[in-house]
Amino acid sequence: MVSVVATHGSASRAEAPPLGGAASPALDLSGVSQAFALDGRPLPVLEDVSLSAAPGEFVALLGPSGCGKSTLLRLVAGLDLPVAGDVLVRGKAVTGPDPSRILVFQDPTLFPWRTVFDNVALGLEAQGRLRRDRGQVDEALALVGLGEFAGAYPHQLSGGMAQRVSLARALVNDPDLLLLDEPLGKLDSLTRIAMQAELVKLWQESGFTALLVTHDVEEALILAQRVIVFSDRPARIQAEIRNDLPYPRHRDHPRIVELRREVLTLLGLGES
Amino acid sequence: MSTIALQNETTAPAEDRIRWRPIYAALLAGGIWLALSALAARLPDAAEFGYTNEFAIVAGLIGVALAIGSIGGDRTGPLAARLRSWSPWLILLGSFLFVWELATAKRLWLPMPFFPPPQAIAEVFVDDYARLFDSVWHSAFLLAGGYLIGAAVGFVSGVAIGWSKAVGYWAHPILRFIGPLPATAWLPLAFFIFPTSWSASTFLVALATGFPVTVLTWSGIAGVNKAYYDVARTLGASNRFLILKVAIPAALPHVFVGLFMGLGGSFAVLVVAEMLGVKSGLGWYLQWAQGWAAYANMYAALLVMAIACSGLITLLFRIRDWLLSWQKGLVQW
Known part of the structure; x- marks a missing residue:
C-alpha cells in the first residue's frame, strides 16, 4: 500500500535531507535543561540537551519510558519554558504555543462534544479563519481517509480513527513543525503498522519537519531519517543514528535489522 | 440499522x-x-x-x-x-x-x-379551575424569575471560581460558610430586607438554585482534562476561546447536575415562601385549602404541583439531552 507514495513525486526529498545546510534550522535546541518540583525537591528531567533539525527532516527521539522526551516536545511546542538553555524555531526563541508548531499527543484528546469535523476545525476556529478556510477541514479529513466520518462523534470512532482525526486536526493548520508524542503508542500492532506508513506518506506530501517521540525502536527506524537515542532520566543525548534508507522502508530490511541491534545495545538491551 | x-x-x-x-x-x-x-x-x-x-x-x-x-x-x-x-x-x-x-x-x-x-x-378542577390556574401562573412566574437569576448567577460565578485563582480565593470561603445554609433559613431576613414579598421570594428561590449550580459548575470547570487546554493552546486558542469553547462545554455535564439539584431545591423554597409570605401561588393555595378544611382542593393542588414539577424536570432533561447529545449512555427520564 505504501508503494503508492512513490508516484506522489516527493520521494526524492526523503532521500537526501539538507541536514544543517539551511541558513536557519527548523529547530535548534542548545543546552536545554528542564526540572520539575517533586515533593519540594527539584527533579531534573532534561539535562543539557542540544539538537537541531533541518527543514523537512524527520527526527525520532528514542529512549526509555518516562525519560523526559515528552518534556522536550512540550518545550518545543511552547507549552512549558525550560529552566536553562535556548529553544529556537527558525531562529526565533519559543515563548509560547503557536499553530505553526503542533503537538500530537499519545491520546487523541478529541473534544467529545464536537463532531469529527468540528474537532479538525478547532485550530482554524481558534485562529478566527474557519469561515474562510472551511475547505481545508474537508481536505485534511480526506487526507487521513475519514471524509465520511465528518459528522460522527469521537465516542463512535475506533482508536486508530480517533488518532487519525487528531493528525488531521494538526495538519489542517499546515504546521512547519509536527511534534509527535508517541502518537501510535496506544494502538494495536496492526493499526500501528498501517498508521506508520500513513504517517510517512503525510510527511512526504505535506513537507513539515517531524519530531517523533517514541520508545519503539522499530518505529523510530522505519519512520525517521535520524534517530536520537536518549539515556534514562535525566535525559541526555546518548547517540545519534542516521538512516538514509529510502521510503517506504520494510521492517525486515537487513539495514533496519542491523540498526535495531545497534540501538538496542545502546539502550542496554543488546542481549534480548 | x-x-x-x-x-x-x-x-x-x-x-x-x-x-x-x-x-x-x-x-x-x-x-x-x-x-x-x-x-x-x-x-x-x-x-x-x-x-x-x-x-x-x-x-x-x-x-x-x-x-x-x-x-x-x-x-x-x-x-x-x-x-x-x-x-x-x-x-x-x-x-x-x-x-x-x-x-x-x-x-x-x-x-x-x-x-x-x-x-x-x-369537582375542584371543574369548579375552582380559575383560582387554581391563577395559582399555577403566579408560582410559575415566581419560580421562573428566581430560578433563571439563580442559575445564571450560579453559572457565571462557578465559571469564575473554577477559572480564576483570585476569584476562587475570595469566593471559596464564603461559599463554604454560607452555601450549606438552607435557603429557607433566610426567609425571615429576606421578608424584612426586601421591599415586597415577591422580590424576597425571588431572592430565596435564586439562592436555593444558585448554590448547587455554582458548586457543580465550579467543580466541572476545575475537573476539565488539562490536555484539552494543551491541545487548544497549541492550535492557537486565546483565553476567551479556552473558557467559552473548551472549559464550559467540558463542564456542561456537571452544570446540568447542578441545575437539576437547583430545580429540586427551588421547588421546596417556592412552596415554603408562598405558604409563609406570598399571597398567591400553589403553596398559598395549599395553605388556604387547609385553612378551610377543603381537603379535596388540597389534593387537587398537590396533583397540579406534581404535574408541574415533573413537567419542569422533564423539560430540563430534554434541554440536557439536546445539548449533551454527544455523551454516551445518558440517563433517560
Whole structure:
C-alpha cells in the first residue's frame, strides 16, 4: 500500500535531507535543561540537551519510558519554558504555543462534544479563519481517509480513527513543525503498522519537519531519517543514528535489522 | 440499522397471527374501568357528593375505549404498541380508583373530610379551575424569575471560581460558610430586607438554585482534562476561546447536575415562601385549602404541583439531552 507514495513525486526529498545546510534550522535546541518540583525537591528531567533539525527532516527521539522526551516536545511546542538553555524555531526563541508548531499527543484528546469535523476545525476556529478556510477541514479529513466520518462523534470512532482525526486536526493548520508524542503508542500492532506508513506518506506530501517521540525502536527506524537515542532520566543525548534508507522502508530490511541491534545495545538491551 | 432489518424479517410471518389477537391486558384494564363506572353509578353514595354520575360516565367511556382498543383495529400499529405498554398501569390505576371510590364515597371507611372521593377532586378542577390556574401562573412566574437569576448567577460565578485563582480565593470561603445554609433559613431576613414579598421570594428561590449550580459548575470547570487546554493552546486558542469553547462545554455535564439539584431545591423554597409570605401561588393555595378544611382542593393542588414539577424536570432533561447529545449512555427520564 505504501508503494503508492512513490508516484506522489516527493520521494526524492526523503532521500537526501539538507541536514544543517539551511541558513536557519527548523529547530535548534542548545543546552536545554528542564526540572520539575517533586515533593519540594527539584527533579531534573532534561539535562543539557542540544539538537537541531533541518527543514523537512524527520527526527525520532528514542529512549526509555518516562525519560523526559515528552518534556522536550512540550518545550518545543511552547507549552512549558525550560529552566536553562535556548529553544529556537527558525531562529526565533519559543515563548509560547503557536499553530505553526503542533503537538500530537499519545491520546487523541478529541473534544467529545464536537463532531469529527468540528474537532479538525478547532485550530482554524481558534485562529478566527474557519469561515474562510472551511475547505481545508474537508481536505485534511480526506487526507487521513475519514471524509465520511465528518459528522460522527469521537465516542463512535475506533482508536486508530480517533488518532487519525487528531493528525488531521494538526495538519489542517499546515504546521512547519509536527511534534509527535508517541502518537501510535496506544494502538494495536496492526493499526500501528498501517498508521506508520500513513504517517510517512503525510510527511512526504505535506513537507513539515517531524519530531517523533517514541520508545519503539522499530518505529523510530522505519519512520525517521535520524534517530536520537536518549539515556534514562535525566535525559541526555546518548547517540545519534542516521538512516538514509529510502521510503517506504520494510521492517525486515537487513539495514533496519542491523540498526535495531545497534540501538538496542545502546539502550542496554543488546542481549534480548 | 441491520438489527432493525433483522427484526422486521423475523416478525413478518408472526404479524398475521398477532394482527387479530386481542390485547388481553388492555381488555382487563377496560373491564376494571367499566367495573369502576358501574360501582360509581349503581351503588348509592353514603354521603352527599357531587359529580358522581359524571365520574361514572368518564370511567365508563375510558373502559369502553380500552375494550374497543384491545379488540378492534390493527394490532400491529404504533397505537396498539402504546396501549400494550400502558395496560399494566391502566389496570393498576383503575383498581386503585375502584378501591378509593369504594372506601370513600360508597362506604365511608376512610374519615371525612380528610379523604375525599375521586369525584370530589375532579369537582375542584371543574369548579375552582380559575383560582387554581391563577395559582399555577403566579408560582410559575415566581419560580421562573428566581430560578433563571439563580442559575445564571450560579453559572457565571462557578465559571469564575473554577477559572480564576483570585476569584476562587475570595469566593471559596464564603461559599463554604454560607452555601450549606438552607435557603429557607433566610426567609425571615429576606421578608424584612426586601421591599415586597415577591422580590424576597425571588431572592430565596435564586439562592436555593444558585448554590448547587455554582458548586457543580465550579467543580466541572476545575475537573476539565488539562490536555484539552494543551491541545487548544497549541492550535492557537486565546483565553476567551479556552473558557467559552473548551472549559464550559467540558463542564456542561456537571452544570446540568447542578441545575437539576437547583430545580429540586427551588421547588421546596417556592412552596415554603408562598405558604409563609406570598399571597398567591400553589403553596398559598395549599395553605388556604387547609385553612378551610377543603381537603379535596388540597389534593387537587398537590396533583397540579406534581404535574408541574415533573413537567419542569422533564423539560430540563430534554434541554440536557439536546445539548449533551454527544455523551454516551445518558440517563433517560
